[in-house]
Amino acid sequence: MARRRTATVIVLFLTAVLAAVLLPGGLSPSADAARTPHAAATFPGANDRIAYVKVASGGSDIFSVRPNGTGNKRLTQSLDAWHPLWSASGKRIAYERPGEVWVMGANGGDQKKVADGDLVGWMPTGGRVLVVEGLGVTGIDPTWSLVTVSTGAVEDLPIDLPLVAGLGKPPYPDYSEWSYAANPTLSSDGELIALTLRREDYGDDGYSWDFGSFFTVRLDGTDLTRVGKYTYSFGGLAWSPDNDEIAYWASEPRAYCATGLRSLELTGYSGSVSVNRPCSVIDPAWSPNGRKIVYGDDGGGKLRTSNPDGTHVTTVLDHKYGVTRFDPDWRRAP
Template identity: 25%
Template structure:
């Protein structure tokens, strides 16, 4: 495999700790602006200061990361029951207004409400209310941001979705699950031995990954809510790079049980392995197309690592990438139109690229030089990837055009192998 990292296995036992708070917390830095930004006024929610988690700052940070919104300051102080001062808002250049409240209920939950107004038309655009426990206030804010994003852009938001990633620190590897902004993290698995290649099941209920806890690469699948897990590929040799089919019934994995690294398809329980590629080369890093008809993968059958695709129904492989001598880590957008991948440029620069599969046009979407593991958001508008900045391994998100980037930083730990989860949380 073309692993640009050397994962060194260390001695020791394995601790399974689902649903524990992550130690590292993120802070967000945003660079760039979108080509078109909607001016919006977002008021502080009434009573949010007395809640364990303020609502409006989370909504604002979510919408800012999209690059599609510009926030307008206003002295107006109302909640969802108030009446906007449309003339004043228009004079300040606002096209939309959001206000709300977070009221503590007698049972300890919080009643979170919001309303959206169209300032240009002077019209109430409706809102929502939800009663949530204190631990779900951040999730409630993400869901409000999703609702606003969809109402104002016509596209589904991804702020309430989740990401998974691996951290390394203190001699231990940790598989973590967090909100899409990197906050609210939970520990799924911790081990002194490497954990790599996490992959979400299509329903978001399970994660496949590779663990070296038995001193060899073995593919596991873990329930994200209970922590229960099972081995699905522990064959002779190496077992690596799991990828789910869109219907969740099949896993594509890289196995060396027949000599060399080749792609195999397995049932979701790991049964009935059947060889998918038949080359004498190294074939690895599979990913299914959204319609389930093709598998994209990396192979050096042409002399250097390039991305190919092959029909699940059978037939030969077709080369996809031609620009550059070293292209790895394919990811396919949810609409199947765009391929994200990592390209080596020069001797030691690795950049996240996108390729329009219809036109063949490619472009760099990162401005860093040590990028890894691109993964699309479920609405296809963002890509998350790992990179190195200021001597630390960090996570970045970028809009599909590369114009707006968000840097997610933690202290004290290196972060790698991010993968964005599906809708449906």
């Protein structure tokens, strides 16, 4: 079964912001991977370093930096690493390479592969990671598993999503059937997965776009719940440290790119995040103390922090020609 394309607005946006890092033979592996918005959860505590992905002409690697912009350090040298997530202890980082989940120490040492698939998140004890395989395949349920980092032992999870192949054109009768799943992220307490379920929508003129809603589900597959009534939000889901809000990129039908950063409470009401910078801000993540967010700005050219409402903006890393920074994750102080 063919893998579904990412929403058209995401492709257009990230194709533009990554144009400066094209290789002679086309996009680098990391640039291609960057077309899919990633997701994160922040463990509560005191604020510390920020891990992020840097894309340049040679590919993508993971770095970490202090919130004041000092101590910038490269952690991987593989040119194909992305999606860093700190463990609860702050002593390890899980991350992705093409089709694989890896783990390393906070300073980049002891790198090892732990599983095939895509990274969803750390369990709060730090001994296991949640991994998924088969995301984005129309009508086919992804497979979910908890993998023990030290041994590679696997526990399969009984999560069954309402995915249906061959959904016709709308109007759809309700929100009970979808085509594919995307953007999963695990809450910091290890209780819930947030994700988007998506299907195709069509305008009267034949224009089509991805129609999606947020859901949460427990690791035992129960309590699949639609969060809110907003159906065109997408991208970069990020749990708040108290697990009461989910931040995301915001978009509307036919939008060329993301219109800003927003959040939803699990009750479905609008949350505290409101950053209005159309076609500019990407990949939000919360600070461990919940008072700040970090994100890529100017299409990923800058790494910035601000209050959730968009005030008190601080540039952590400024624009550099040919460099894109995205997918940050904020460490809780060990």
